[in-house]
Amino acid sequence: MTDRNAIDAHGLHKRFGDLQVLKSVDLSVRSGEVVVIMGPSGSGKTTLLRCLNLLERPDAGTVTVRGRTVDCSARGSGRGRARLIRDIRIRTAMVFQQYNLFPHMTVLQNVVEGPLSVRRLPRPYAVEVGERLLERVGLADKRDEYPSRLSGGQKQRVAIARALAMDPEVVLLDEPTSSLDPELRGEVLQVLRDLAARGTTMVIVTHEIAFAREVADRVLFMDSGYILEEQPPRTFFTDPASTRVRSFLRLMTGVESQPELGAAG
Amino acid sequence: MDFLALPLPALLQGLAVTFFLGLASFVLGSGLGAVVALARISAVLPLRLAAVAYVSVFRGTPLLIQIMLVYFGLPQLGVRIPPIPSAILTFTLYSGAYLSENFRGGILAVDKGQWEAANSMGLTYRRMLGRIIFPQAIRTALPAIGNRFIALMKDTSLASAITVVELTRVAESAGSSSFRYVEAFVAAAAGYWLINTALSLGQAALERRMGRAYA
Ligand SMILES: Nc1ncnc2c1ncn2[C@@H]1O[C@H](COP(=O)(O)OP(=O)(O)OP(=O)(O)O)[C@@H](O)[C@H]1O
Ligand SMILES: [Mg+2]
Numbered sequence: 032m033t034d035r036n037a038i039d040a041h042g043l044h045k046r047f048g049d050l051q052v053l054k055s056v057d058l059s060v061r062s063g064e065v066v067v068i069m070g071p072s073g074s075g076k077t078t079l080l081r082c083l084n085l086l087e088r089p090d091a092g093t094v095t096v097r098g099r100t101v102d103c104s105a106r107g108s109g110r111g112r113a114r115l116i117r118d119i120r121i122r123t124a125m126v127f128q129q130y131n132l133f134p135h136m137t138v139l140q141n142v143v144e145g146p147l148s149v150r151r152l153p154r155p156y157a158v159e160v161g162e163r164l165l166e167r168v169g170l171a172d173k174r175d176e177y178p179s180r181l182s183g184g185q186k187q188r189v190a191i192a193r194a195l196a197m198d199p200e201v202v203l204l205d206e207p208t209s210s211l212d213p214e215l216r217g218e219v220l221q222v223l224r225d226l227a228a229r230g231t232t233m234v235i236v237t238h239e240i241a242f243a244r245e246v247a248d249r250v251l252f253m254d255s256g257y258i259l260e261e262q263p264p265r266t267f268f269t270d271p272a273s274t275r276v277r278s279f280l281r282l283m284t285g286v287e288s289q290p291e292l293g294a295a296g
Numbered sequence: 297m298d299f300l301a302l303p304l305p306a307l308l309q310g311l312a313v314t315f316f317l318g319l320a321s322f323v324l325g326s327g328l329g330a331v332v333a334l335a336r337i338s339a340v341l342p343l344r345l346a347a348v349a350y351v352s353v354f355r356g357t358p359l360l361i362q363i364m365l366v367y368f369g370l371p372q373l374g375v376r377i378p379p380i381p382s383a384i385l386t387f388t389l390y391s392g393a394y395l396s397e398n399f400r401g402g403i404l405a406v407d408k409g410q411w412e413a414a415n416s417m418g419l420t421y422r423r424m425l426g427r428i429i430f431p432q433a434i435r436t437a438l439p440a441i442g443n444r445f446i447a448l449m450k451d452t453s454l455a456s457a458i459t460v461v462e463l464t465r466v467a468e469s470a471g472s473s474s475f476r477y478v479e480a481f482v483a484a485a486a487g488y489w490l491i492n493t494a495l496s497l498g499q500a501a502l503e504r505r506m507g508r509a510y511a
Contacts, residue, residue, distance in 0.1 A: 124417065125413070131410060144417075144427065149419060
């Protein structure tokens with residue numbers, strides 16, 4: 032991959048009322064890199080992803096994508112700024128924990144909505160792109176189904192195809208497997224592994240330790256609004272610097288092995 | 297041909313005028329209602345306030361007074377509008393107020409995640425509404441909107457108060473010239489019932505179709 036950064040965020044601050052949720056977060060992701068974010072509930076992982084996409088407006092900080100920068104502390108509004116924000120949203124695709132597929136559209140319509148409405152591709156080309164992406168996530172045969180007919184794992188795979196259809200610089204995934212039954216998680220994780228192997232730039236919030244160990248180039252640990260630690264996966268999972276991460280991992284692996292214990296006993 | 301005390305051609309013409317009044321006001325009122333619903337959920341405070349004020353006035357006052365104000369009152373201010381346009385204008389404003397609430401309810405019922413998904417992919421506000429939000433809002437609001445249409449059809453009988461020769465007016469004049477009020481009003485009532493039964497059937501078919509698309 033190149034050394035070019037897919038996205039740069041500097042000094043992101045975000046507060047909800049009295050609660051300071053992000054306290055000066057810096058994050059740069061190289062093109063082709065897979066960054067995994069972990070951390071306890073409420074530490075600001077979701078808020079960080081939403082700020083990168085500007086779905087949530089940071090109180091201060093800058094977000095740069097493809098050489099275009101939004102300075103969030105500049106309070107201005109107006110058309111130029113709205114345009115800039117939209118450009119950054121177009122280039123940073125979100126995948127939500129709850130899928131958020133459009134229920135009134137078929138699978139293929141969901142995937143081609145962005146290419147048609149936002150990227151303005153000609154319809155035959157958009158459909159070609161859509162079909163190729165559905166094939167990549169293993170759902171070519173579901174193209175004319177409505178989302179309500181799909182399993183959770185299939186829905187999330189459609190959501191991933193929909194995100195890729197925007198041809199984004201970076202895909203932001205917020206706990207993509209957390210709503211899924213354990214037996215459906217594998218199919219989604221497999222799709223993400225394939226994407227990682229193809230060099231898709233991703234920022235993934237997840238609690239899937241084995242998966243993170245395998246695909247992450249870097250693991251970030253968030254704690255109450257800060258990035259507390261940042262390591263290659265091997266170091267992060269075997270020899271983290273902070274005791275905070277250590278105890279978090281102990282808790283996580285404890286929770287993870289419980290079902291196995293249950294099954295054994 | 298003096299069937300039920302009403303000459304058939306007059307009856308049919310009254311029926312046609314009633315249907316036209318109801319349909320035209322419903323179509324215009326839906327457009328107005330959609331715009332007002334958007335104003336109601338807009339980020340611009342004056343727009344929201346204007347929408348609230350409009351809905352409050354037109355829902356909170358009798359339709360008969362509204363229609364008489366338009367037809368008899370406005371000429372006093374130098375604005376003279378013929379009976380049928382007066383009726384359509386009033387019914388549009390009146391139904392627009394109710395329909396805006398139905399639309400708003402439908403829009404608010406759309407899952408927040410839908411706005412987020414649409415926003416995150418950079419859809420413009422207009423496209424987000426047109427492609428993602430409205431199609432879902434309409435499905436939720438359809439039963440209420442259908443009921444509004446049916447109520448509006450019956451409300452058009454108030455146009456008789458401003459000399460519009462619609463179904464009620466036809467019955468009234470036939471009754472007063474023949475003194476066969478029972479037959480005249482029963483025939484008119486049957487006319488409304490026919491229109492509204494057809495509308496109900498159409499509504500049910502539409503709801504079935506839209507429900508199917510989701511499943
Ligand atoms: N829109 C909001 N309004 C008010 N508070 C919010 C809002 N969104 C998030 N918060 C608060 O900000 C904090 C961080 O939330 P966030 O969702 O980013 O955490 P998270 O790390 O993703 O947690 P989880 O692992 O539970 O998903 C939480 O305390 C949350 O209650
Ligand atoms: Mg979260």
